[in-house]
Amino acid sequence: MTTTSAPGREAEDQRRNGTKPPGRAWGVRVRLGGQSIGLIGALVLVLALFGSLNPDYLSWENIQVIAEAVTISGLLAVVQTVVIICGALDISVGSQAGLASVTSAMVFTSMGSNALLGMGAAIALGAVIGLFNGAIIVYGRVNAVIATLAGLAAYKGLAELISNGRAQGYVLNDSVFIFLARGKIAGLPAMVWLLLVVAAAVHVLLKYTDIGRNIYAIGGNDTAARLAGINLNRYIIAVYALSGMIAAVAGILLTARTGSGQPVSGSEGLELQSITAAALGGCALKGGKGGVGGTLLAVALLGALQNGLTVQGINAFWQNIAQGGLLVVAVVLQQRRSRERAVGLPA
Numbered sequence: 001m002t003t004t005s006a007p008g009r010e011a012e013d014q015r016r017n018g019t020k021p022p023g024r025a026w027g028v029r030v031r032l033g034g035q036s037i038g039l040i041g042a043l044v045l046v047l048a049l050f051g052s053l054n055p056d057y058l059s060w061e062n063i064q065v066i067a068e069a070v071t072i073s074g075l076l077a078v079v080q081t082v083v084i085i086c087g088a089l090d091i092s093v094g095s096q097a098g099l100a101s102v103t104s105a106m107v108f109t110s111m112g113s114n115a116l117l118g119m120g121a122a123i124a125l126g127a128v129i130g131l132f133n134g135a136i137i138v139y140g141r142v143n144a145v146i147a148t149l150a151g152l153a154a155y156k157g158l159a160e161l162i163s164n165g166r167a168q169g170y171v172l173n174d175s176v177f178i179f180l181a182r183g184k185i186a187g188l189p190a191m192v193w194l195l196l197v198v199a200a201a202v203h204v205l206l207k208y209t210d211i212g213r214n215i216y217a218i219g220g221n222d223t224a225a226r227l228a229g230i231n232l233n234r235y236i237i238a239v240y241a242l243s244g245m246i247a248a249v250a251g252i253l254l255t256a257r258t259g260s261g262q263p264v265s266g267s268e269g270l271e272l273q274s275i276t277a278a279a280l281g282g283c284a285l286k287g288g289k290g291g292v293g294g295t296l297l298a299v300a301l302l303g304a305l306q307n308g309l310t311v312q313g314i315n316a317f318w319q320n321i322a323q324g325g326l327l328v329v330a331v332v333l334q335q336r337r338s339r340e341r342a343v344g345l346p347a
Helices: 004-015 024-051 060-069 071-085 095-109 117-141 143-164 175-182 188-207 210-220 222-227 232-258 269-280 292-310 315-343
Strands: none
Touching: 024 292, 060 071, 060 188, 060 232, 060 292, 071 095, 071 175, 071 188, 071 210, 071 232, 071 269, 071 292, 095 117, 095 222, 095 232, 095 269, 117 143, 117 175, 117 232, 175 188, 188 210, 188 232, 188 292, 210 222, 210 232, 269 292, 269 315, 292 315
């Protein structure tokens, strides 16, 4: 008769109720590795295809252009990853970035051209917005999609209201904003380094801390997580506060790139890009699965595809169609893997 040791039984119980911390099971690691390999293969194919059509596409200058272009959407995709793993969604990240962009520029110009004050105000506002979103979802018992969909419209409207719908507070001559927009460290744009630092910090938070393991547990099975003593309300509100702050950082980069606070242009469509990247990177939209590494690979793939289509002169409308198609493909593949696991077939 085969027996199971106590640690083995505990691991099996955690696997069944969805509270098994990710990264501690070889099965999870293998699946994430397979997802990453697939994304790397797709990225290589895209680079090879457009590189064969246009030799300049693979030049170092164009690679930097691609990297810079995806920094803002990359930041939002990273934080969207955390929200989705927690079993929720934040559709308002693009509007939050637009509002933060206007706020940073307007505070900058009204406070003696103090860039750090403008950035601090934007991040503080992002935290407040995130707390507000989380409180509505937790205490108002409003579905996360509905709550953040309302936020998408409300924050966009607020940004247009305080800016009269126009670009505000030009920062073209400020050294801090100029460094963010054009500075380089070890040959890489400063914006790319900022994305990598934020992504690394979020990765460590998710994979190597009890906070991160609890976020996975909540997304995997909120009932089991509650029974395990995890304060769901506190975690959900904290995750949305983090979402708001990183969305504000993306808004600050938007200000640096465009030289002024942008209430709408530049931030539209970012929410779809962030969700697409997270889903394509392996995040299960029902929560509990995913990681920052896969999301960054998906961001790189989307950026390379978009740049390649632009270089070939493909209409931007087709680029949006391609992005929407990739989101559909990612969701279909997720559902297929879930069904295969449910019937015990290899994923």
